[in-house]
Amino acid sequence: MSTGGIYFSLLVGPSVPVPVSSAVIESADEIEVTHQDEGRSGFQINLKVGRSGSADILDYGLLRDQFFKPFNRVIMNVAFDAVPKVLMDGIITHQQLVSGNGPGTSRLIITGEDVSVMMDMEEKNVEYPGQDETVIANRIIMSYAQYGLVPKVISPATMDSPVPTERTPVQQGTDLRYLQQMAERHGYVFYVTPGPFPSQNTAYWGPPIRSGVPQRALSVNMGPNTNVKQINFSYDALRPSLQSGSVQDRSNNESTPVETFGSTRTPLSSRPAVTTNQPNVRRSRFRGSGLTMSQAFARAQGMTDASTDDTVTATGELDASVYGDTLQPRSLVGVRGVGYEYDGTYYVKRVTHVIKKNQFIQRFTLNREGTGALGTSVVP
Numbered sequence: 001m002s003t004g005g006i007y008f009s010l011l012v013g014p015s016v017p018v019p020v021s022s023a024v025i026e027s028a029d030e031i032e033v034t035h036q037d038e039g040r041s042g043f044q045i046n047l048k049v050g051r052s053g054s055a056d057i058l059d060y061g062l063l064r065d066q067f068f069k070p071f072n073r074v075i076m077n078v079a080f081d082a083v084p085k086v087l088m089d090g091i092i093t094h095q096q097l098v099s100g101n102g103p104g105t106s107r108l109i110i111t112g113e114d115v116s117v118m119m120d121m122e123e124k125n126v127e128y129p130g131q132d133e134t135v136i137a138n139r140i141i142m143s144y145a146q147y148g149l150v151p152k153v154i155s156p157a158t159m160d161s162p163v164p165t166e167r168t169p170v171q172q173g174t175d176l177r178y179l180q181q182m183a184e185r186h187g188y189v190f191y192v193t194p195g196p197f198p199s200q201n202t203a204y205w206g207p208p209i210r211s212g213v214p215q216r217a218l219s220v221n222m223g224p225n226t227n228v229k230q231i232n233f234s235y236d237a238l239r240p241s242l243q244s245g246s247v248q249d250r251s252n253n254e255s256t257p258v259e260t261f262g263s264t265r266t267p268l269s270s271r272p273a274v275t276t277n278q279p280n281v282r283r284s285r286f287r288g289s290g291l292t293m294s295q296a297f298a299r300a301q302g303m304t305d306a307s308t309d310d311t312v313t314a315t316g317e318l319d320a321s322v323y324g325d326t327l328q329p330r331s332l333v334g335v336r337g338v339g340y341e342y343d344g345t346y347y348v349k350r351v352t353h354v355i356k357k358n359q360f361i362q363r364f365t366l367n368r369e370g371t372g373a374l375g376t377s378v379v380p
Contacts, residue, residue, distance in 0.1 A: 006321060006360050007082075010045075011075040011198070012067060024062070029107070029356070033076065033088045035329045036350040037189050037208060040117055040176075043074065043088050045110040049097075068092060068110045075198050078355075080325055086195035087326065087353060089148070090114045115147040115201055116192040119176035126171040132161045133169070133182045137190075140175045141203040148199045149192065154206030156186040157264075158298035166250075179205060187302030191330065208309065209331055210266040210347055216325055217378045218318065218364075220337035227323045229361075231316030231335070233342045235371065238282060240274045240308040245286030247296035256293045258286050260304040263369055268332075268345045270372035273311045274304070308369040314346060320353070320360035327351050327362050334378025335366070344373030 010025060011017035027048045035041040049062055062068060069092065076087040094111035119140070128136050134155045141151035162169055171178040176190075183190045183205055193202045219225045244259040262274045274281050286300045314335065320326065327333065329351045336343055346366035354361045 007079040008087075008355060009077045009079075011077075012072055014072050017073050017075045017199075020067070024067075027062075031076070031355040032352060033355075034350070034352040035193075037191055037330045039191075040120075041088070041090070041114040041191070043076070043090055043112050045074075047108045047110065049106045049108045062108055068095060068108065070095060073115075074110075074112055075194075077198065078326060078353075080320075085326055086198055086200075088114065089194040089199070089201055091117050093117060114192050114194065115144075115149070116176055116203070118147060119144060119179070120174045122175075123173050124171055124175070128169040128171070129164045130162060131169065132159050133185075134159065136169060136171075137179055137182060137205045140179060141205070143175075144203075148201045149203045150200065152202050152204045152206070154188075156188070156298060158294045184306075185299050185302060187305040189330075193330065204330070207265070207305075208347055210268060212332060214332040214334045214345055214378065215328060215348075216323065217334040217336050218316070218323075218327075220335070222337045226337070227318055229317045229319060231314055231338070233312065233314045233338070235312050236310065237273060237280070239311050240369070241282040241284045241304065242274065243284055243286040243300040243303055245288075245300075247286070247288050247291055247293065249293045249296075250290055251292050256296070258288070258293075258296045258300050260300050263305045263308040264301060265305050265308065265369065267370075268347065268368040268374065269312070269370035270344075270374050272308070272370035274308055274369070309347070310349075310367045311369050312342070312367060312371060314342070314366040315364070317361060317363045320362050323362070326353065327364055329364075333366065336378050340373055341371050343378070344368075344375070345378060 010020050012020055028045060029048055030046040033043045047062065072092045074092060075089050077084050078087045090112045092110055092112040096109040098107040098109065100106040134153055137153045138151050141149050179190045188205060188207055190205045193204060218228050218231070220228050220231055242260050246255050246257050248255050263272065288296045288299055318327065327348060329348045331348055332345055333348050334345050346368050348364060349367050350365040352363040
């Protein structure tokens with residue numbers, strides 16, 4: 001499928017996906033892919049189906065051939081200027097037939113999620129004696145090598161290995177949920193990113209990525225350089241919260257105060273909502289138990305960090321053919337043309353790609369911890 005110089009390809013199969021025929025591509029009315037930094041990413045393919053010949057007397061061809069049957073693997077690639085990128089590597093989880101009375105009015109809707117859905121299929125009871133959360137995360141991820149998962153695990157700043165005589169980490173639930181629970185304790189995220197090569201995926205367990213070179217800037221009200229169709233900003237002053245309380249250190253049974261004073265994330269704005277001299281910040285009570293002092297401080301800080309992330313949120317839409325690339329979530333992007341207060345660098349939290357014939361729209365959600373650009377310019 002070609003859309004204004006953008007080329008799209010679709011591969012489907014039970015274990016090793018293969019390219020679909022041009023007829024299948026032509027029958028696609030709309031393809032939607034959503035990536036986000038929390039939870040699983042997903043896709044939906046809306047196909048026109050019909051019967052055209054003796055082979056289709058009993059059923060529609062796409063259903064008869066079981067091409068899009070549940071748990072088949074789907075890989076989508078998109079290319080700008082002949083440079084391919086993996087847009088989605090996922091598993092079909094839902095199939096819907098919408099039958100119509102006229103020719104060409106029936107629809108087959110295929111829905112699926114990224115390959116991490118296979119990590120959420122079985123609840124387990126597993127003990128991990130003497131293993132910290134970094135080791136456990138690597139161990140779980142590497143057990144799904146058949147889906148091309150390559151672990152990228154970032155150790156928390158504060159981490160203590162469990163002493164078997166004191167405690168043993170126990171998983172009660174699916175692998176995916178346990179990875180997410182461990183991430184939440186440190187204000188971390190867990191997600192699976194497709195690529196960089198087909199059939200390969202990166203499983204990331206760590207803090208939201210707020211460093212590195214930003215992507216091509218989102219330009220607003222800049223004449224011929226404008227590439228954003230619309231964008232809206234919101235500032236939620238009640239979102240951030242500081243933690244205060246105490247913990248009875250299980251290693252020595254002494255009570256220790258626990259308090260946070262701000263976010264430890266890499267700053268993206270010049271005026272963060274939480275600073276040491278800011279009086280109007282929500283205070284939440286930290287109520288951790290059964291922890292050491294270092295664990296309590298790490299969890300309290302993770303809660304504060306996560307609370308500041310969505311202080312400023314931007315939502316909008318752009319035309320991919322004008323932007324000239326796919327906007328990547330879970331990384332940085334610059335915004336320019338809206339004024340100093342909301343210009344600057346943002347973290348890309350969510351992107352939804354909507355592909356139709358002659359149209360490729362990207363809807364996005366950005367966030368950061370406050371207002372004001374850090375500099376006078378962004379990467380164009």
